[in-house]
Amino acid sequence: MSAQTRERIALALAQQNACEYCLSAHTALGKNAGLNGAEIDSNRNGTSQDAKAAVAVKLARSLVEHNGDITTAELIEARNAGYSDADIVEIITHAGMNLLTNILGKASRVEIDFPKVPINS
Numbered sequence: 001m002s003a004q005t006r007e008r009i010a011l012a013l014a015q016q017n018a019c020e021y022c023l024s025a026h027t028a029l030g031k032n033a034g035l036n037g038a039e040i041d042s043n044r045n046g047t048s049q050d051a052k053a054a055v056a057v058k059l060a061r062s063l064v065e066h067n068g069d070i071t072t073a074e075l076i077e078a079r080n081a082g083y084s085d086a087d088i089v090e091i092i093t094h095a096g097m098n099l100l101t102n103i104l105g106k107a108s109r110v111e112i113d114f115p116k117v118p119i120n121s
Contacts, residue, residue, distance in 0.1 A: 001090050003033040005053045009060040009091070011035075011043035013098040015120060016061055021105035022098070024114040044120060055081035059088075060095040068092075 007030035014022035023044070030040055039049050046061050048054040059078050062070050078088050104110075 001056070001087060001094070004030075004035055005048075005056050006094055007033045007035060008039070008043040008048050008053050008057050009094050010098050011040060012046050012057045012061050013064055013095065014102060015044040016046070016064060017099065017102035017106070018119045019102035019105045020116070020119055021110050021112050021114075022102050023119060024112050024117045027117045028114045052081050052083075056083065056091050059091050060098070063092060063095040064099050 007026055010022065010026040011030055014020075014026055027040055030043070035043070042049050042054075043057060046057060048057050055078055059070065059074055062074055075088065078091070079085075083091070
């Protein structure tokens with residue numbers, strides 16, 4: 001998966017899980033990976049301006065929201081978007097890693113050492 005799509009997933013989950021540290025970090029990292037402001041806003045809203053990446057972001061959000069209990073239709077949608085089974089495993093792995101770092105960032109109250117980006121209400 002591209003660095004841009006990994007950052008798209010991280011941004012979507014940081015917003016979904018209300019982790020201000022991760023949102024701030026991945027906004028900066030996303031920009032470094034080539035994401036523009038409109039794309040970052042889309043990611044924070046759970047989608048992407050890139051149709052294929054939008055499916056990955058949507059799947060990652062659903063994985064976290066439903067504790068991994070996604071539907072067959074969601075898997076089919078990912079495959080139809082061009083993701084292989086290995087790609088889907090990578091999306092699942094990134095969702096899990098980002099959930100972990102969101103929890104860590106919130107629980108540890110780590111100081112934000114990136115330009116601060118507030119969580120959307």
